[in-house]
Amino acid sequence: MRHLLLFLKGKILINSRLVNGLEIGIIKEPKESLMMKLVKQIYSVALVSLLFVSCEKESITDNVIVSASPSSSLELRIPANFNFTTSKDLNFTFNLNQAPLSGKYLVEVYGAIPSAGQGSLYKSFLSSNANLNFTAAVPAGVNQVYILLWAPDGSSFLTVLPISGTSLSHTFYKGKNQSGKMEIASPDCNSGCNVTRTHSGWWTADEDSESRSETTYCFTGSYNGSGGITVTDKSIVRLCGSGSIPNVTINKGVLEITGDANVTINNLNLNSEKDNEIIVYPGGSLTITNTFSPNGDITNYRTISLSALNLNSNAKLKNYGTFNVVTNNSTSLNGDVNNYGSMTFSGNLTINGDSDFDNYCTLICEGDLNVNGNIDNDQGYIRVDDRLLINGGGKIILDDGAQLSTKDIWINGKIEGKGSTSIIKVSGRSDANWGSEIKKNLEYCDADGIENFPSNIFKDGAKAACDVTIQTSACNPEGNGIATIADADNDGVADELDAYPNDASRAANSFFPGENAYGTLAYEDLWPAFGDYDFNDLVVDYRYQNVLNADNEVVDLVGRFVTRSLGGDYANGFGIQLDLPSTAIGAVSGAVITENIVNISANGTEQGQTNATIIVYDNAKSILLNTTGASFVNTVSANPKIDNDTLDLNISFNTPQIIASIGQAPFNPFIFINGTRGREVHLAGYAPTDLADLALFGTIDDNTNSNSENTYKSSNNLPWAINIVGGFSYPEERVDIASAYSFFGSWAQSGGSANQNWYIDLPGNINASDLYQ
Structure with a gap:
């Protein structure tokens, strides 16, 4: 022939x-x-x-x-075992040990810090003293994940887990009152050290023969209580042992207390006005016995204990763990403080005019609290055991159900409530001067009545009352009133966390790759022959939504597909295959079937398939209508643009399904070429459906071995389809993807280990003129 x-x-x-x-x-x-x-x-x-x-x-x-x-x-010369994946699967194990509230907690997994706005890429419920195991995909270039744990009362806790290998595990609470709002992994002295040594006598960073700027010095073993350490010139001193060090001086350097360290320092000085930093990592403990007057940044993830504190105006303190001033010495704060954990001051505490104190969890003052600056009590709890004095320049803001409890109060400044109603509780005497204010969303609750307030002190809705219910939590052990956690549909998920509070069969929406993000599928449609590798013959963005019940089972699957380009003459169909049998599907809606190509069963799945196969549409040209007269749609920048088409596909199941039985999004997506149903194109390494024409395997440029997982690849392992877990700008018509993206080639030839962010708009990654605009 x-x-x-x-x-x-x-x-x-x-x-x-x-x-x-x-x-x-x-x-x-x-x-x-x-x-x-x-x-x-x-x-x-x-x-x-x-x-x-x-x-x-x-x-x-x-x-x-x-x-x-x-x-x-x-x-390109591509490793045979590489399937052009831009994501990696991680196995998660979570435990919830002795949680402070009954009911189900909600776990959210993020590939970026939640405030970035991409949305979570996985959600699941977790009960106290139970285990949660699941697999989730994250972009390959991500090196840490953010785990947000929501309690039934709506409070949350953020944990940051570094990715090492394919498995991650974490236990929340661990039987303790876990008031902090973040956890991160601690470094150690087994890696990342330029110099490793034990401590004895006096030592200065620049005295070491191997020292240089930005060197990391790791100290192991025990500290015998003699000599000292001086940190200089942007160097890092990492303490991994335990014991006592009489003197530590930091001059433009970093002191790290690792999770293995329990260190007492008699005299700790941060001398430079900037570029100083102390970090106490989870599991670590730092005790300072002198009056601590730092300049620079202090970040505590576990425990800091001080004899006395004078926070200078150019210092910043962030506390995610436990921070205690353990003697009756007075504390003066002139720098800024962010408290996400628990802070206790045994003596008097003064917050001066230069200081902004943001409290997100627990602040306890066992003496007087003098406020000359600003306190923002954001859903947090403040307790003053003696007298609270708000002076003329002082202001306290209580946000969204915050609580301030004190024995006595003297107001010469302002107190303001924001968001949902907060409360001030006074067990002793209430006094205020003329000109002072309590305003907006606040209740003022004095147990034995207000002694001495001006008549006009309450403004803009603030009032003397004790009615508001403030729930107890890990941050607020006191609360107000009898708190009830509403659960209208009695499914065990609090209404606060329930996306469907009146539907017992549904409770949460879990999105992939994120509630506000899309992945992209890009195809070449000349298979089994090579194309021009512009990967724009059919480009479809996707986002999947698993509708979960309270038992983490999938009730509905919703796929949103945005068809963006038709870079070829063929009228291609597009479908997906799940790991479930076809009989597990209850109904499918939203598909667009216009040709006499596929046969659809009553439940919306394709006939003749063992696994559930859903044809999203059978002719892309009926989806993205070409009204311009041009040869291609949205692949030549000079031609008029056609609006993208968005299609929502709804799949319901006969019975709720465990997530693992459905498969990992985007499942097994494929196209079939130009009305020929058997001529399927799948992602590299994915299996054909039962209706694929297997006789096409191994012909022309395809090198598929139908008896192995090495499918839909050429002899040099090129694919005909790629899945980008994130936003993707596809190449201009007939521009090779390896030309449009500078590091696509090195990524592919490395088997995915190099340049994992090749498709992200970072300096040097993209040749903009080669992309469709």
Whole structure:
């Protein structure tokens, strides 16, 4: 059998041949770049008007010169086991040990800090003293995940877990009153150290023969209570042992107390006005016995104990753990404080005019609290055991159900409530001067009546009352009133956390790749022949929504698909296959079937399939209507743009399904080419459906072995489809993806280990002129 490469009326018939009775080919406009690619293939060894060649399977010649970063996909040499995945699967194990509230907690997994706005990429419920195990995909370039734990009362706790390997585990609460709002992993002295040594005598960073700026010095073993350490010149001193060190001085350096360290320092000085930093990591403990007057940044994730504190105006203190001033010495704060954990001051505490104190959890003053600056009590709890004095320049803000409890109060400044109603509780005497204010969303509750307030002190809705219910929590052990956690549908999930509070069969929406994010599927449609590798023949963005019940089972699956481009002449269909049998599907709605190509069962799945196969649409040209008269849709920037089409596909199940039985989004997405149902194109390494024409495997440029997982790849392991777990700008028509993205080639040839963020708009990644605009 023979085939031809023909010139027809100024166009090129590419790779036209009969394979098992099927003609494989497409007509496109001629162009030099495509001709050059054809020249590189063996079926264009010599170019004449009529060229007869053998019909045997072509292969890429071995003498192609491969550059360090090839601009042509056909030049790439890709590891056989690489399937062009841009994500990685992680196995999570969570435990909730002796949680302070009954009911189900909600766990959310984020690939970026939640405030970035991408939304979580996985949600699941967790009960106290129970385990939660699941697998979730995150972008391959992510090196840590953010875990947000929501309690039934609506309070939350953020944990940051570094990714090392494929499994992550974490226990919340661990039987303690976990009041802090964040956890991170501690470094150690087994890695990341430029110099490792034990401590004895006096030591200064620049005295070490190996010292240099920004060097990390790791100290192991025990500290014997003699000598001292001086940290200088942006160096890092990391303490991994325990014991006592008489003197530590930091001059533009960093002191790290690791999770293995329990350190007492008699005299700790942060001398420079800036560039000083102390970090106490989870599990670590730092005790300072002198009056601590720091300059620079102090961050505590576990325990700091002080004899006395004078926080200078250029210092910043962030507490996520337990921070105690343990003697009756007075504390003076001139710098800014952010408290996400528990802070206790045994003596008097003064917050001066230069200081802003943001309290998100627990602040306890066992003496007097003098306020000359600003306190923002944001859903937190403040307790003053003696007298609270709010002076003329002082102001306290209580946000969203915050609580302030004190024995006595003297107001000469302002107190303001924001958001939902907060409360001030006074067990002793209430006094205030004229001109002082209590305003907005506040209740003032004095147990034995208000002694001495001006008549106009309450403004803008604030009032003397004790009615508001403030629930106890890990941060607020006192509360006000009898708190009830509402659960209207009695499914065990508090209304505060329930996305469907009046529907007992539904409780949460878990999105992938995120509630406000999309992934992208991009296809070449000449399979089993090579195309031009612009990956724009069909481009579909996707976002999946698992509707979960309280038992973490999937009740409904909703797919949102945004069709963006048609970079070829073919009318292609698009579908997905789940790991479930077809009989598990109750109903499908939202699919667009316009041609006589596929046969659909009463439940909306495709007939003749073992696993549930849903055809989203059978003709992309009926989805993205070409009204411009141009050859292609949204692949040539100079041509008019057609609005993207958004389609919502709704899949319900006969019975709720565990997530693992459905598969990992985006599941098994595929196209079928130009009305030929059996001519499927899947992601590399994915299985064909039961209706695929397996006779096409191993023909032309495809090198699929149907008896293995090495599917839909060429002999040099190129795919015909890619899945980008994140936003993706596809190339301009006939621009090779390896040219448009500078590091696509190095990523592919490394098997995905290098340049994992190749598709993200970072400096040097993208050649903007090669992308469709």
